[in-house]
Amino acid sequence: MSEVLIVGSLALDDVTTPFGHRAEAWGGAGLYAATAASLFAPVHLVGVIGEDFPAAALETLASRGVNLEGVERVSGGKSFHWTGEYTYAMDTATTRETQLNVFADFNPQVPAAAREAEFVFLANITPALQLQVLDQMTAPRLVLCDTMNYWIESAREDLLRVLARVDGAALNDAEVRMLTGTPNLCRAANEILELGPKFLLLKKGEYGASLVTREGQFSLPCYPLPNVFDPTGAGDSFAGGFIGFLTWLGTTDEPSLRQAVAIGTVTASACVEAFSWDALLQLTDQRLYGRYEELREMVRLEPCPVGSG
Amino acid sequence: MSEVLIVGSLALDDVTTPFGHRAEAWGGAGLYAATAASLFAPVHLVGVIGEDFPAAALETLASRGVNLEGVERVSGGKSFHWTGEYTYAMDTATTRETQLNVFADFNPQVPAAAREAEFVFLANITPALQLQVLDQMTAPRLVLCDTMNYWIESAREDLLRVLARVDGAALNDAEVRMLTGTPNLCRAANEILELGPKFLLLKKGEYGASLVTREGQFSLPCYPLPNVFDPTGAGDSFAGGFIGFLTWLGTTDEPSLRQAVAIGTVTASACVEAFSWDALLQLTDQRLYGRYEELREMVRLEPCPVGSG
Numbered sequence: 001m002s003e004v005l006i007v008g009s010l011a012l013d014d015v016t017t018p019f020g021h022r023a024e025a026w027g028g029a030g031l032y033a034a035t036a037a038s039l040f041a042p043v044h045l046v047g048v049i050g051e052d053f054p055a056a057a058l059e060t061l062a063s064r065g066v067n068l069e070g071v072e073r074v075s076g077g078k079s080f081h082w083t084g085e086y087t088y089a090m091d092t093a094t095t096r097e098t099q100l101n102v103f104a105d106f107n108p109q110v111p112a113a114a115r116e117a118e119f120v121f122l123a124n125i126t127p128a129l130q131l132q133v134l135d136q137m138t139a140p141r142l143v144l145c146d147t148m149n150y151w152i153e154s155a156r157e158d159l160l161r162v163l164a165r166v167d168g169a170a171l172n173d174a175e176v177r178m179l180t181g182t183p184n185l186c187r188a189a190n191e192i193l194e195l196g197p198k199f200l201l202l203k204k205g206e207y208g209a210s211l212v213t214r215e216g217q218f219s220l221p222c223y224p225l226p227n228v229f230d231p232t233g234a235g236d237s238f239a240g241g242f243i244g245f246l247t248w249l250g251t252t253d254e255p256s257l258r259q260a261v262a263i264g265t266v267t268a269s270a271c272v273e274a275f276s277w278d279a280l281l282q283l284t285d286q287r288l289y290g291r292y293e294e295l296r297e298m299v300r301l302e303p304c305p306v307g308s309g
Numbered sequence: 310m311s312e313v314l315i316v317g318s319l320a321l322d323d324v325t326t327p328f329g330h331r332a333e334a335w336g337g338a339g340l341y342a343a344t345a346a347s348l349f350a351p352v353h354l355v356g357v358i359g360e361d362f363p364a365a366a367l368e369t370l371a372s373r374g375v376n377l378e379g380v381e382r383v384s385g386g387k388s389f390h391w392t393g394e395y396t397y398a399m400d401t402a403t404t405r406e407t408q409l410n411v412f413a414d415f416n417p418q419v420p421a422a423a424r425e426a427e428f429v430f431l432a433n434i435t436p437a438l439q440l441q442v443l444d445q446m447t448a449p450r451l452v453l454c455d456t457m458n459y460w461i462e463s464a465r466e467d468l469l470r471v472l473a474r475v476d477g478a479a480l481n482d483a484e485v486r487m488l489t490g491t492p493n494l495c496r497a498a499n500e501i502l503e504l505g506p507k508f509l510l511l512k513k514g515e516y517g518a519s520l521v522t523r524e525g526q527f528s529l530p531c532y533p534l535p536n537v538f539d540p541t542g543a544g545d546s547f548a549g550g551f552i553g554f555l556t557w558l559g560t561t562d563e564p565s566l567r568q569a570v571a572i573g574t575v576t577a578s579a580c581v582e583a584f585s586w587d588a589l590l591q592l593t594d595q596r597l598y599g600r601y602e603e604l605r606e607m608v609r610l611e612p613c614p615v616g617s618g
Binding site for chain 2 (some may be wrong): 089090184185186187190204206210225226285295296300303305
């Protein structure tokens with residue numbers, strides 16, 4: 001059975017939403033993505049934590065089939081810590097503080113057992129480290145990367161090297177526009193493909209996600225939720241569900257990528273229903289496949305009754 | 310054959326986009342909606358113009374089957390005039406000036422022949438006037454209304470009366486949130502339905518449109534265009550295409566509404582490809598149905614390969 005490698009942060013977040021506050025919430029891109037991917041396939045997680053990272057979180061990950069051999073624990077160190085808040089619209093996080101802590105000296109080492117992983121998700125870390133991880137992999141079949149505005153500005157050359165080596169990039173529309181300097185999203189998305197990736201996962205928050213390939217575009221709305229509690233980790237839960245599902249499926253053709261976008265949309269919907277990973281952990285197969293079919297119904301369109309003429 | 314009544318402005322717009330400027334561009338919600346609807350069905354247009362409104366524009370409308378008996382020409386008056394501009398992102402228009410002119414004293418009179426129209430689109434005008442139009446109609450089968458933030462704030466009671474009497478409302482997400490006071494879009498959309506309409510057309514600009522009914526939601530992305538030239542009139546071209554198509558189709562069940570959303574998405578895509586209605590006038594049946602099928606392909610999703618369990 002195929003396995004997936006995920007590289008990214010494990011964090012302790014202070015999150016404030018209109019509906020409450022949680023201090024030291026277990027989070028980080030690596031944690032969210034690994035949790036979502038673990039619904040479908042064995043996961044190798046590579047990251048770094050301080051002494052303060054709770055054993056219970058690691059035990060939960062391990063119980064879901066996440067191999068933690070690649071998670072380095074720094075003696076005397078403090079874990080990555082993000083403080084942020086959301087207003088009622090829930091569309092943008094305002095960062096109050098970012099403490100890199102042990103993440104500042106992160107030097108990802110991929111354990112021998114994980115180097116054979118066929119599927120890889122490089123969550124949002126320094127592009128130089130994403131390259132370092134890729135150099136350690138034997139022969140991945142599909143690599144997906146994330147990034148952020150900070151790296152687009154400060155590490156553009158390294159980021160371009162990453163994009164030249166990955167199969168897919170998961171970016172939001174602001175990142176796509178910033179990276180290309182092209183305001184028109186349709187053109188900007190295609191310019192990303194010219195940088196290397198075979199596909200772009202365009203993350204549009206409450207407006208859903210699109211898959212852009214050289215052949216065309218696939219778009220899904222987000223799964224409509226009457227209660228969005230905490231959007232933290234939605235994008236990583238999306239990417240983790242996407243790649244975990246592909247790992248299980250074992251195919252990477254365009255119809256498979258479409259299905260994986262729908263799966264990622266559902267895992268992201270579960271993520272935002274509670275603080276931290278609480279609701280994501282409760283996502284059952286039944287609800288997962290139920291929401292998938294609801295999404296499919298939400299985009300069902302009959303042929304045009306007139307015909308071309 | 311069914312006919313459609315459209316009430317709305319005919320305007321002369323000064324529009325500036327990153328790609329150019331046009332003074333005295335023929336526009337207005339009524340003009341855009343009537344033009345889009347005229348692709349499918351006979352249209353009765355009710356509006357008001359000044360002496361400055363060009364005869365050529367009226368002749369073009371008439372040549373497309375738009376009955377102009379309800380368009381009042383005010384001697385010595387000046388037409389509604391909007392001045393606005395767009396930045397590169399093309400997502401928001403900045404209004405520089407609005408001159409109501411003859412529109413300030415608009416008193417819509419529906420000609421006898423138009424009162425029997427089975428389909429009605431009340432474009433964005435004072436809610437009191439929308440009610441006045443409804444009072445003149447014999448027995449419309451389906452009424453769709455638009456509105457704007459200004460009326461939500463200044464004419465809320467009248468607007469609620471309109472919503473209690475229409476079948477559908479075409480609103481953007483900011484309007485839906487403002488009208489309900491509910492930040493969560495999923496809940497806000499359902500609260501709109503409690504005000505009366507059987508369906509909500511949720512306009513999301515470059516993120517497409519959704520149809521929300523009590524039974525569920527249908528979502529389509531916008532048709533991807535590498536060159537968006539001038540977004541003015543996109544929402545009205547969407548609504549006009551939507552209701553014109555339904556008028557032609559003669560059915561108003563949910564699958565028909567979905568098809569009409571796709572048609573509206575295509576007519577809106579044609580609208581934004583050039584200044585004013587230039588590209589909308591050039592939209593051929595072949596391109597229309599071709600884009601419809603492209604949209605259908607863009608949302609095609611296979612069943613989940615796992616099944617519930």
